[in-house]
Amino acid sequence: GILRVDLLMLRILTSPFRFQHNSIRKFSDYLVNNSKYAFLQRLGIEENNPGVFNGSWGGRGEKVTSYSPTSNEPIAQVTFGNKQDFNETVEKSRRAWRDWCLIPGPKRGEVVRQVGEGLRENLSDLGKLLSLEVGKILPEGIGEVQEYIDMCDLAVGLSRMLGGSVMPSERPGHMLIENWNPLGLVGIITAFNFPAAVFGWNHTLSMVCGNCTILKGAPTAPLVSIAITRIIQSVLESNGYPASICSLVSGGADIGQEMVNDRRIDLVSFTGSTEVGRQVGTTVQARFGRHLLELGGNNALIVNEDADLEMALRSMLFACVGTAGQRCTTTRRVLLHESIHDDMVERLVKAYQQVPIGDPLEEGVLYGPLHSDRAVKEYQTAVKHAIEQGGKVSYGGKKINRSGNFVEPTLITGIAHDAPIVLKETFVPVTYVSKFSSLKEAITWNNEVDQGLTSSLFTKNVGKVFEWLGPHGSDCGIVNVNIPTSGAEIGGAFGGNKATGWGREAGSDSWKQYMRRSTCTINYSDELPLAQGIKFE
Numbered sequence: 001g002i003l004r005v006d007l008l009m010l011r012i013l014t015s016p017f018r019f020q021h022n023s024i025r026k027f028s029d030y031l032v033n034n035s036k037y038a039f040l041q042r043l044g045i046e047e048n049n050p051g052v053f054n055g056s057w058g059g060r061g062e063k064v065t066s067y068s069p070t071s072n073e074p075i076a077q078v079t080f081g082n083k084q085d086f087n088e089t090v091e092k093s094r095r096a097w098r099d100w101c102l103i104p105g106p107k108r109g110e111v112v113r114q115v116g117e118g119l120r121e122n123l124s125d126l127g128k129l130l131s132l133e134v135g136k137i138l139p140e141g142i143g144e145v146q147e148y149i150d151m152c153d154l155a156v157g158l159s160r161m162l163g164g165s166v167m168p169s170e171r172p173g174h175m176l177i178e179n180w181n182p183l184g185l186v187g188i189i190t191a192f193n194f195p196a197a198v199f200g201w202n203h204t205l206s207m208v209c210g211n212c213t214i215l216k217g218a219p220t221a222p223l224v225s226i227a228i229t230r231i232i233q234s235v236l237e238s239n240g241y242p243a244s245i246c247s248l249v250s251g252g253a254d255i256g257q258e259m260v261n262d263r264r265i266d267l268v269s270f271t272g273s274t275e276v277g278r279q280v281g282t283t284v285q286a287r288f289g290r291h292l293l294e295l296g297g298n299n300a301l302i303v304n305e306d307a308d309l310e311m312a313l314r315s316m317l318f319a320c321v322g323t324a325g326q327r328c329t330t331t332r333r334v335l336l337h338e339s340i341h342d343d344m345v346e347r348l349v350k351a352y353q354q355v356p357i358g359d360p361l362e363e364g365v366l367y368g369p370l371h372s373d374r375a376v377k378e379y380q381t382a383v384k385h386a387i388e389q390g391g392k393v394s395y396g397g398k399k400i401n402r403s404g405n406f407v408e409p410t411l412i413t414g415i416a417h418d419a420p421i422v423l424k425e426t427f428v429p430v431t432y433v434s435k436f437s438s439l440k441e442a443i444t445w446n447n448e449v450d451q452g453l454t455s456s457l458f459t460k461n462v463g464k465v466f467e468w469l470g471p472h473g474s475d476c477g478i479v480n481v482n483i484p485t486s487g488a489e490i491g492g493a494f495g496g497n498k499a500t501g502w503g504r505e506a507g508s509d510s511w512k513q514y515m516r517r518s519t520c521t522i523n524y525s526d527e528l529p530l531a532q533g534i535k536f537e
Helices: 002-014 083-100 105-121 123-134 138-158 197-208 222-238 253-261 274-286 309-325 341-353 373-388 439-446 462-469 510-514
Strands: 019-021 048-050 063-067 074-079 165-168 174-182 185-189 212-216 246-249 267-271 290-294 299-303 331-337 392-395 410-413 430-436 454-458 478-481 515-523
Touching: 048 222, 063 222, 074 222, 083 185, 083 212, 083 246, 083 253, 105 123, 105 138, 105 197, 105 222, 123 138, 123 222, 138 197, 185 197, 185 253, 197 212, 197 222, 197 510, 212 253, 222 246, 253 267, 253 274, 267 274, 274 290, 299 309, 299 439, 309 331, 309 341, 309 430, 309 454, 331 341, 331 439, 341 392, 341 410, 341 430, 373 392, 373 410, 373 430, 430 439, 439 462, 454 462, 462 478, 510 515
Parallel strands: 048 074, 185 212, 185 267, 212 246, 267 290, 299 331, 299 454, 331 430, 410 430, 454 478
Antiparallel strands: 019 063, 063 074, 165 174, 174 515, 392 410
C-alpha cells in the first residue's frame, strides 16, 4: 500500500466525518446497510453499536451518529459510555490485572501475536473502515493497520527480552539488580487521524509489559475502536483470559476527564493537541500519576542548495498532501535555499495541480476530505490570515464545491518565516514556503516554533548532515535526512520534544514507560557492611 502511494505520486511528478446526538434516521439511510460497504458488517458493525466493552458490551450514555467525511452520509450509530460505565470498567480492569500481571511475558506475547493475526485476517476491511470513517486514502488506511500489525510483531519479540541490569556492588557479598514490573492500568486516549496505529503503539507494549488497558478513542472515529476491540475480545476469550484486560469506553471530553483525574489509572497516554495535552499533563502530574504525551508538530522540511531536488520534490508532495495534511508529522513549513527557491516552487505547484482528489476508497485517489466541517473552517481561517500577513496563495486556498469536507491542498509563498500564522500549527493542508540563505539560518527557523516533533533536511553534504544532527542542529525528537517528515518506522522511538510533550512510543526503549523500575540491593553474605564505608557501631 505505501509503495503504491509513492508510485502514484512519482507518476504525478513525471507527467465530515462528524457526530450528531440522538439522530433519527430511516434504516436504509445508514451506510452500514448499503451492500457497497459490506465490510462494515463483516467487522461486526451494526446500525446501532454499544460503545463500551469491559468483558461485556453496553453503554448508558448519549447515542451519536457518525458521518463519512467523504459524503457526509451517516455510517452507523454508537452509544457512548457515561461515568458509571467508566467506573465499572476501571474496577473490572483492575481485577483482571491482578492475574494478568503474573502471566509470564512470553505467554502475554503469544496473546499479542494472535491479535496481530486477527488484524492480518481483517487488514483490507479495517483499512476500508479507516478510509470511510477518517477520510484517509485506502493505501494509507491499510498502511495504518499494517503499522499496528508490525507493532504486534515487535511486542512479541520484546516479550522474551524484557530485562533489567545487574550491576557490581561496592560491598563484598552484595549485588545490585535493576528490576522492572508491570505498571498497572493504562488509559489510552487517541486522536481521530490515527485511531488504529496510536492505540497499537500503546496497547501492544502495554500488554506484553503486563498491564491492562482502557481505550477512549476519538469521539469522531468510534467505529474503528469498536471493530478493533472485537478482534481483541475474540483473542482473549479464546485463550481463557478475562476480556476486560483490554477495555473500551467510547465517549467525549467527559470520559477523557474522568480518565485523567482517576488515581486508579497509573498511566495516561494522550495523543492530541498541545492545548489539551498541557491540561492532561498538569492534571495527571498533580495526582503524581504518569503521563505520555504525543502532541502537535509544526514540522519543517529544509531543502539545501546541494540537495537531490527530484527526491526532495517527491518527499514534499507526500509530506504536505498525504492524509490531507492531517498527520502530526505533516510538513507545514518548507524552507528552500534562495538559489533553488523559485524553481522548486514552480515544480511543486505543477505537482499539486496533478494530485487526484476524490473518494478515498477509490483506486488512484491520493487526496481525500478533511475529517470534519470544523477543520474546513480552520482551513479557511488559516488561508485568510496568511494573506493578511503578507502571504501569496501560489496554489489552492479554496473549499472544493462537492459533497463532503473537501478543500484544495494549499501552498503559501512570500510570507515571513516568523509570521504568527506560520508559527501556529493548523491541522489542515496548508504549507508555508520560505526562502533562506544559509543552513544555519534554516536550522534557526526550524527550531523557532513551540513544537519539536519531526524535521527533515535534504542535502548531499555529509558535513551538513552532522551539523543538522548535532547539538546546534534540529531540536526535534525525529531528525531526518533525505526523507519526508512523515512516515516514521516503528523500530525507533516515536515522539517529540518541547510542546510536543516529550513522550516516546513504539520502538527502542519506549516499553519502559509502561513499567515501574526498582533498584534492588541483595546481601548474600553473613556480613553487613554499609555503603560509602560508613561505620555505625
